Amino acid sequence: MRANGINAASITYDSRDVLSNFANAYKIEFPMLSDAGSKVIRAFGIFNTNIPEGHPMMYGIPWPGDFLIAPDGTVIDKLFLPSYEHRASASQVVLRHFDSAGANSAAIDAGMLKATISLSSDRCFPGQELGVALDVRLEPGWHIYGKPLPSSYQALELTFTSPLIDEQSLELPEPHPVKLEALGETLPVYESSVTAHGKLGIRWSPPMPAPFLKGEMIKPGPYEIKGALRFQACSDKVCEPPQAIEFTLPLTVDGYVPPAPKPKPKP
Numbered sequence: 001m002r003a004n005g006i007n008a009a010s011i012t013y014d015s016r017d018v019l020s021n022f023a024n025a026y027k028i029e030f031p032m033l034s035d036a037g038s039k040v041i042r043a044f045g046i047f048n049t050n051i052p053e054g055h056p057m058m059y060g061i062p063w064p065g066d067f068l069i070a071p072d073g074t075v076i077d078k079l080f081l082p083s084y085e086h087r088a089s090a091s092q093v094v095l096r097h098f099d100s101a102g103a104n105s106a107a108i109d110a111g112m113l114k115a116t117i118s119l120s121s122d123r124c125f126p127g128q129e130l131g132v133a134l135d136v137r138l139e140p141g142w143h144i145y146g147k148p149l150p151s152s153y154q155a156l157e158l159t160f161t162s163p164l165i166d167e168q169s170l171e172l173p174e175p176h177p178v179k180l181e182a183l184g185e186t187l188p189v190y191e192s193s194v195t196a197h198g199k200l201g202i203r204w205s206p207p208m209p210a211p212f213l214k215g216e217m218i219k220p221g222p223y224e225i226k227g228a229l230r231f232q233a234c235s236d237k238v239c240e241p242p243q244a245i246e247f248t249l250p251l252t253v254d255g256y257v258p259p260a261p262k263p264k265p266k267p
Helices: 016-026 039-043 090-097
Strands: 010-012 032-034 065-069 075-080 104-109 113-119 129-138 143-145 157-161 165-171 176-180 185-191 193-202 221-231 243-253
Touching: 016 032, 065 090, 075 090, 090 129, 090 193, 104 243, 113 221, 113 243, 129 143, 129 157, 129 165, 129 185, 157 165, 157 193
Parallel strands: 010 032
Antiparallel strands: 065 075, 104 113, 113 129, 129 193, 143 185, 157 221, 165 193, 176 185, 221 243
C-alpha cells in the first residue's frame, strides 16, 4: 500500500498492553490504536451490534472493515461486512481507487480484444473478500455486447469457478445502445474500453461434500482460481462467434493467526 502513498493503522477495543504484545509477537510496524471502551468505534457507527452485551471476549468489537481517509480527514471510501466470519481486505480498496493491476493478474489476447483480469491480492485468509478488476481494450471499429441482450448473442461476462468461492460479483458499466445497420437491430454495446470492479468472497469453511478439503476451516496452502471471460466481438463487416476464454489465477490461503503468547512476567 505504501507504493500508492497509503499508510495503514488499525483500531480495536483492546488495551494498549494487549496491542503492544501482539505487535511485538508478529513484528507489526504500523500503528495499532487502542479504543478501550469502544468510544471511537461507536462514534464512527461501526460498533458490532451482533455481539450480546456482557460477552466475555467480543463485546465492543467493530464490524470488520476498512476506511480510506485522505490527509485532510475526509473519508474517501469505506468497506465493511455484516459478519464476523467474513472480512474485507484493504487490497480491495487499493485496487478500486488506484487503478492498479493488482498483485495477481491474467492477460487475455483475442486479437481485436485484450483484457486483464486481476485479484487484489495473491494471498488471503479463510472468509476474506478480495477485489476483482476487469480491464478490456478493443481495437478501433470493434464492439462487444452488454446486457440486456437477446439470447442469440453473448453479453460480456466474467465468472470464476472454484470450491473456495462463496460469492462473486462484478459491477459492469452501463452499455450504450447502438443501431447496427447490418443486423437491423439496436443493441447495447461497449466500444473502445470497459473497466469494471467487483468482489470475490472466499469461503470460511469448505462446501459439502468436498473430499479434498478437510476440517472446519478451509485448509491453508496454494490453490488455483479458474475463470472464464465470455464475449462476442463484432465490427461493421464481421460478427465473430461467441467466445469463452479461460484463465487461471494462483491464490495462497494463509492459516489461522493464533493470539500472541502472553509475555513472560518481569523478574
